[in-house]
Amino acid sequence: MKIVKRILKIVLALIGSLVLIGIITLWIDASRTNYLEINKNASVSHNSYLIKNVNIIPMNQDTVLVNKMVYIKEGIIKKIDDTIEMKGIEIFDAENKYLTPGLIDMHVHVWDRYELGLYLSNGVTAIRNLWGMPMHLRIKEDIIEENIFAPSFFTTGPKLTGSEFIGDDNLNLNNPSEAKDKVISYKERGYDFIKTYYGLDKEVFDAVISQAKISEMDIVAHPSQKVPFSYHLNTQIKSIEHAEEIVQQPLQFDLDTSKLQPIIDSISQSKHTRYSPTITVFNNIYQMMMDDSILDSESLKFMNPLIKMDDSKRQFERWHTAKQEDPSTIDRIKKQHDFHLTIVKKLHEAGVTIICGTDGGIGVTLPGFSIHKELAFYKEAGLSNYEVLKTATVNASQSHAMMNQHGTVEEGKIANLLLVDENPFVKLSSLKNPIYVFVKGRKLNRETLDSFKEKAKNRKNLVATALRYLENLVIEK
Missing domain, CATH: 1.20.5 (Single alpha-helices involved in coiled-coils or other helix-helix interfaces)
Structure with missing residues (x-):
């Protein structure tokens, strides 16, 4: 004994x-991420002032409002006019630069707080995180309390998956009762949305949709192959993710535009449905096969080290092996990417609302940086600069009621804004390095934004990330 x-x-x-x-x-x-903390007594934290000499890209219409003034009070756009007379308030001279809404990435996976700075440094002032974990609820609380500089943060709960899709990244549902309980739990704990994933059969999917409606939680759908693709056009489902899912499921990898059109037509007839193509994450498969040294590239230094060691490496090895076993795989992937551009073009022509999402944070898809690549693909697909910018501003903000205060430069909206050198309707790439990013009215200059990038580069938080993921497994499984 x-x-x-x-x-x-x-x-x-x-x-x-x-x-x-x-x-x-x-x-x-x-x-190590205390550089994101807001000192509410410091001048940088001031969120009430008057902007003068600014050209506004409002995004509620296809126009530029020339030489305006904007009054921001406590992080809210209070007035826009030719002349605003106010005494005893800070005046910020925009020097005839262009003021746009901050960008919104509607499909990301956040692994640490360093990434919040990466999004801001790339002009992303709101994100929709689509794989919720307990750490995301803490991040969300800190952002709501305005304790840290970060994009406005919206998150689903854990991915709801069918019983046979075993894996530590899946929350497997076995019956309708369990499905309803999970939706109720996620609502009570503070998650914003429900994400449905692979393998949900009709009975379980119906239970998720039914309870989500009762709990007033919007659904974001990664299509399940256990139900028809058209099943995801339910009014409770606010967006469908990934152009590649159209290829994989209803088209069964047949890249035939004549077979594509009826699918596009069915989506367009569902007036509430938005589509997030996430072209970048699939294109990165092609990039991995074309660049054998991509894991050692300068850009990958911005990935979370645990993701880089595990997910990035596994994805690279998978496609590197596929290329070696069958060199024609490269051409197949490139053709499918090109077909994704056709899907975007057809969706747009049919009047489907496209929202910008990147799948940033997984594989080799960089947080923040990738949104500019995604927008460039929409441009390549035939959208005008105004139509491209809509996908990451007003279209995104109208996807969910709780995001309606974002996405446009209008009176009453949250002052999440960018100040850029050139008119993005003429030069879309001007969005890549904004001179200033405004977060609920608080100004971050380019020097500060660049420091956010440097702090995130080559970060040494592999073990800390693993511990937070372990917490997720203990709590959610």
């Missing part, structure tokens, strides 16, 4: 030591 007690004490001591080490690791990682 004494030996058993001694062993138990040793085990408990080891567990205690590991817990302490884990707490210290997470504390150190948190302290």
Whole structure:
């Protein structure tokens, strides 16, 4: 008995030591992102002032409002006019630059707080996180409380998946009762949306949709192959993700535009449905096959180290092997990417509302940077600069009621804005390096934004990320 007690004490001591080490690791990682903290007493935190000499890209109409003034009070756009007379308030001279809504990425996967700075540095002032974990609820709370500089943050709960899709990234549902319980739980805990994923059969899917309606939670759908593709046009489902899912499911990899058109027509007839193509993440398969050194590239230094070590590496090895076994795979992937551009073109021509999403944060799809690549693909698909910019501003903001205060430069909207050198209707790439990013009215200059990039580069938080993911497995599984 004494030996058993001694062993138990040793085990408990080891567990205690590991817990302490884990707490210290997470504390150190948190302290390394304190550069995002808002000092509400410092001048940089001021969110009430008057902007003068500014050309406005309002995005509620295809126009430029020339040489305007904008009054921002406590982070809200209060007035836009030719002349605004106010005394005792800071005046910010925009020097005839262009003021646009901040960009919105509607499909991301956030792994740490460093990425919040990466999004801001690329002009992304709102994100929709589509794989919710407990850490995201803490991030969301800090952003709502205005404790940190970050994009406005909206998140689904964990991915709801059919029973046979086993994996630590899936929340497997086995019956309708379990499905309803999960939706209720996610609502109570503070998740914003429900994400449906592979493998949901009709019975379970119906339960998710029914309870989501009762709980007043919008659904974001990664299509399930267990129901017809048209099933995802339900009014509770606010957006469908990935152009590649049209190829994989209803088309069964047949890249035939005549077979595509009826699918496009069915989506367009569902007036509420928005589509998020996420062309970039699929194109990155092609990039991985074309560049054998991509994992060692300068750009990959901005990926979370755990994701880079695990997901990025596994995806690269999968497609590198596929290329070696069958060199024609490269051409097949490139043709499918080109077909995705056709899908975007057809969706747009049919009047389907396209929303910009990148799948940033997984594989080799960089947080923040990738939105500019995604927008460029929409341009290549035939959209005008105004139509392209709509996908990442007003279209995105109208997807969910809770996002309606974003997406346009209008009185009453949140002052999440960009100040750029050139008119993006003429030069879309001017959005890549905004001179200023405004977060609820607080101004971040280019020097600060560049520092956010540098802080995120080559970060050493692999263990901290693993611990937060372990927390997710313990709580959610």
